[in-house]
Amino acid sequence: MYCVKRIKDDLFWVGGTDRRLALFENAFPIPRGISYNAYLLVDEKTVLFDTVDRAITEQFFENIEAILKGRTLDYVVVNHMEPDHCATLGEIVRRYPEVKVVCNPKTVPIIKQFYNFDIDSRAMIVKENDTFCTGRHTFTFIMAPMVHWPEVMVTYDTTDKTLFSADAFGTFGAMNGNLFADEVNFERDWLDDARRYYTNIVGKYGPSVQTLLKKASALEIHTLCPLHGPVWRKDIDWYVDKYLTWSSYEPEEKAVMIAYGSIYGNTENAANILAGMLADRGVRNIAMYDVSSTHPSTMISEAFRCSHLVIASVTYNGGIFSNMEHFLMDLKAHNLQNRTVAIMENGSWGVLSGKQMREIIGSMKNMTILDETVTVKSALKEDQLAILEGMADAIVRTMNQQ
Ligand code: FEO
Secondary structure, three states: OOOOEEEEOOEEEOOEEEOOOOEEOOOEEOOOOEEEOOEEEEOOOEEEEOOOOHHHHHHHHHHHHHHHOOOOOOEEEOOOOOHHHHOOHHHHHHHOOOOEEEEOOOHHHHHHHHOOOOOOOOEEEOOOOOEEEOOOOEEEEEEOOOOOOOOOEEEEEOOOOEEEOOOOOOOOEOOOOOOEHHHOOHHHHOHHHHHHHHHHHHHHHHHHHHHHHHHHOOOOOOEEEOOOOOEEOOOHHHHHHHHHHHHOOOOOEEEEEEEEEOOOOHHHHHHHHHHHHHHHOOOOOOEEEEOOOOOHHHHHHHHHHEEEEEEEEEEEOOEEOHHHHHHHHHHHHOOOOOOEEEEEEEEOOOOOHHHHHHHHHHOOOOOEEOOOOEEEEOOOOHHHHHHHHHHHHHHHHHHHHO
């Protein structure tokens, strides 16, 4: 049975949700599921904006047929060719053989890589600021390379001021009946997943996102239609502001995240004592994660949120505890910058993790590593509490300076 939502008189959400998928991109846990958004405009011409993941094929085509009511599909706009949005493009072409595929020059070779259908005869190639009239509506196209793939573009409806923003402004999380962000408590229930989605999927490409945000700032946007998660028609500036912060690698909050790698609990104990000292100094909402039981995507997201990071790891095989090393390399790959970092190391035969953690963090841009390193040999001793106090003082001092 079809399951569609009306956005405007002639614009419909025809996407779907997947609550069965465990890992998005076979990498990121999505306990709240995921939505794959596609939008269908019924103007003098009919236009589909993107397709959906293979997992919801049946739902998607029932939705399209329910809205088209026997009309054909004239155009499909391909804003992004990643398979979570294009896996059903071939089936669209098979079912609607006359359909024109609206895309940019970078999209065509990727379509050819994924598909064998004849794209050259049906492609309507567009470039930056081209216009496309479908009757009442006129659209323009804005190239957005690397938000999140090279061929990405966004499409702007100049008539109703709707921006089809591709992956930008998307989020993990299945829609629970409410299509619009103003129908849910987004800040309470969605923001963490939106941040985790942005930082892990697009976070590496901050400058590209900034370029898109600059172009979008010239547009009057009444409705924001991303490819994942709720549609925005209120408080769009609030969400754009989050993107401005994340994409500039500025911390969202003055806050501390402690990530620790501990084998028998001694490094964890030192981290716990430090956390208590920070709390005594007035630091609130301290975030603390065990790298062995926390998915890296959560810690990546938290590192983008927090101004200060405490990285605590035992020495393992002469290096950094493997889960911590994985997390730090992931952090570097995601281009995190502009953070203040405190390092805590531990080891029973040799204490070697601190130097190597310092090297990885030092190779990232604009990272300030505090001089106050804590070195534990197997277990923290009473006479080391003053060193921990010194680290807590340095964290609080630098927080107050920012
Ligand atoms: Fe939702 Fe980059 O695909």
